Amino acid sequence: MPYDIVRNMAVLGTSGTRLDVKLREAVGLLKEAFAFDQCALYLRTEEGRGFALEVYSGEKTGCTRVYDEDSGVVGFVRKNGRVVELYKRDQEATAWKGRVDPGLRGYRHVRVFPLMDHNRFYGVLYLKSRSKMTLKPNRMDLLRIAVIQIVSILKFDEIVQDYKKANDELEGVRDKLLSAEKLMALGDMAASLAHEVKNPLVSVGGFAQLVKRHLKKDSPAVPYVDQMIKEIKRLEKIVTGSISYLREDLESREPGDLNEILDAAVALFTDECRDHGISVVKDFHKGALSVLADSEQLKIAFDNLIANAIQSMGKGGVLTLSTLKQQDWAVAEISDSGIGIDPRNLGSIFSPFFTTKKNGTGLGLPITNSIIMRHKGIIRVANNIGAGATFKVKLPCSDREKGAARTRRMQGGGTLPGAY
Amino acid sequence: MKKRILVVDDEEGLRLLYKEELEDEGAEVELAASGPEALEKLEKDSIDLVLLDIKMPGMDGVEVLRRVKERWKDLPVILCTAYPHYKHDFGTWASDAYVVKSSDLTELKQTVKEILSKTE
Numbered sequence: 001m002p003y004d005i006v007r008n009m010a011v012l013g014t015s016g017t018r019l020d021v022k023l024r025e026a027v028g029l030l031k032e033a034f035a036f037d038q039c040a041l042y043l044r045t046e047e048g049r050g051f052a053l054e055v056y057s058g059e060k061t062g063c064t065r066v067y068d069e070d071s072g073v074v075g076f077v078r079k080n081g082r083v084v085e086l087y088k089r090d091q092e093a094t095a096w097k098g099r100v101d102p103g104l105r106g107y108r109h110v111r112v113f114p115l116m117d118h119n120r121f122y123g124v125l126y127l128k129s130r131s132k133m134t135l136k137p138n139r140m141d142l143l144r145i146a147v148i149q150i151v152s153i154l155k156f157d158e159i160v161q162d163y164k165k166a167n168d169e170l171e172g173v174r175d176k177l178l179s180a181e182k183l184m185a186l187g188d189m190a191a192s193l194a195h196e197v198k199n200p201l202v203s204v205g206g207f208a209q210l211v212k213r214h215l216k217k218d219s220p221a222v223p224y225v226d227q228m229i230k231e232i233k234r235l236e237k238i239v240t241g242s243i244s245y246l247r248e249d250l251e252s253r254e255p256g257d258l259n260e261i262l263d264a265a266v267a268l269f270t271d272e273c274r275d276h277g278i279s280v281v282k283d284f285h286k287g288a289l290s291v292l293a294d295s296e297q298l299k300i301a302f303d304n305l306i307a308n309a310i311q312s313m314g315k316g317g318v319l320t321l322s323t324l325k326q327q328d329w330a331v332a333e334i335s336d337s338g339i340g341i342d343p344r345n346l347g348s349i350f351s352p353f354f355t356t357k358k359n360g361t362g363l364g365l366p367i368t369n370s371i372i373m374r375h376k377g378i379i380r381v382a383n384n385i386g387a388g389a390t391f392k393v394k395l396p397c398s399d400r401e402k403g404a405a406r407t408r409r410m411q412g413g414g415t416l417p418g419a420y
Numbered sequence: 421m422k423k424r425i426l427v428v429d430d431e432e433g434l435r436l437l438y439k440e441e442l443e444d445e446g447a448e449v450e451l452a453a454s455g456p457e458a459l460e461k462l463e464k465d466s467i468d469l470v471l472l473d474i475k476m477p478g479m480d481g482v483e484v485l486r487r488v489k490e491r492w493k494d495l496p497v498i499l500c501t502a503y504p505h506y507k508h509d510f511g512t513w514a515s516d517a518y519v520v521k522s523s524d525l526t527e528l529k530q531t532v533k534e535i536l537s538k539t540e
Contacts, residue, residue: 198502203433205523232523
């Protein structure tokens with residue numbers, strides 16, 4: 001049946017088997033249909049500099065493991081993009097027209113097909129015979145079609161792999177977005193809830209203080225009211241923290257210097273660091289790191305990170321603050337020499353109300369995360385258990401030329417800052 | 421003579437709390453539940469200090485502040501709010517002080533005392 005090979009190849013190409021299985025069967029089909037003594041298929045290596053044996057059918061004799069892509073018969077086929085049909089009088093010769101190819105040893109009649117389409121060269125296919133084997137034109141046509149079908153199999157697999165890779169990447173990005181959105185939504189919910197709760201809470205707490213003042217000093221109710229006042233203060237702390245989450249929080253962005261902002265944030269902790277015997281190491285980028293920022297908000301973000309770092313160290317330790325420029329990012333790193341973060345908690349540290357501290361609100365890192373996200377920045381944590389944690393904040397650099405031009409225009413008057 | 425303070429807040433509980441506390445401090449306290457009511461009271465009564473909530477339905481505190489300062493330039497106004505970030509708002513620059521609401525009224529009472537002592 002002359003067309004069996006085409007039909008069988010087509011069936012193979014559309015089957016659901018793995019690529020290596022398909023290729024093994026494909027060279028098997030070729031060998032059977034045309035009675036070659038050996039069919040060997042070579043594919044481009046991972047490094048891309050040569051062609052490695054992928055599958056063969058028939059004798060193993062003369063199968064070379066890897067071909068260089070530029071030399072020998074392979075180099076010739078690759079360069080010309082055309083099939084080479086060679087015939088040697090000396091069966092044992094390993095060269096043809098001066099081109100050395102150890103794979104030729106033992107065969108007289110060898111056809112080498114390029115496996116390529118208009119933009120990619122996938123590999124080469126060796127079809128070898130011990131004796132002269134002439135193919136009639138229609139048989140030769142069938143062989144060419146079969147080889148094209150093998151190229152289709154390769155191309156199809158390549159597309160599927162690309163698709164899978166893109167899909168995986170997309171899923172990763174989607175997961176990240178989802179969790180970021182979830183955190184933002186949670187924070188926003190907490191913030192609007194906090195706003196509703198704040199006023200009544202202040203009023204309840206205020207009246208509790210009034211009640212206390214009206215009580216006699218030795219009244220048995222004094223400790224009860226004290227407890228109420230204490231608990232309400234705790235609630236107020238949480239509520240005020242949550243309110244900082246509000247989206248409208250971040251409106252006034254101006255060009256600022258990341259070095260200055262971080263410096264101002266750590267200045268607030270000078271006394272605390274001294275009291276805890278913590279030394280502060282600053283390794284700042286030389287020159288300003290211009291970012292478009294709400295400096296007050298960014299300071300809050302860094303305050304939280306610095307406060308956490310100090311708390312994780314207890315007595316003694318080193319707080320390292322560094323800034324640097326990485327391509328279009330202004331980067332700040334806050335490292336401590338504390339105990340690090342328990343790996344079990346790593347997934348939760350940015351979730352609102354998660355805390356490991358006795359009196360924590362669980363809002364420090366979520367607020368920091370939210371502020372950084374609203375600055376179109378990225379926050380990452382590198383954790384060394386027992387050796388401390390490093391929080392890395394990346395913010396987009398603002399274009400300094402544009403910033404300067406804007407300042408000049410504003411000074412010129414007439415244009416509102418909001419128009420930018 | 422007793423100083424007269426006008427408390428403007430849409431929350432009844434807070435109005436009562438401020439009234440109690442400030443009367444305790446020896447002031448006379450007038451109450452208004454909204455911006456328009458506050459402006460009406462200011463037209464009729466003589467007031468030494470206004471305690472103004474920012475987030476109110478209808479006319480908000482920033483707008484009330486603007487109108488108060490247009491009409492009575494030297495009348496001191498203290499803004500009270502749940503939001504620490506209003507400090508950056510252009511409209512609030514005109515106020516004499518800014519206090520974040522808390523059940524602990526120490527800061528508020530201290531601010532009231534300071535401002536009233538300047539108006540002696």
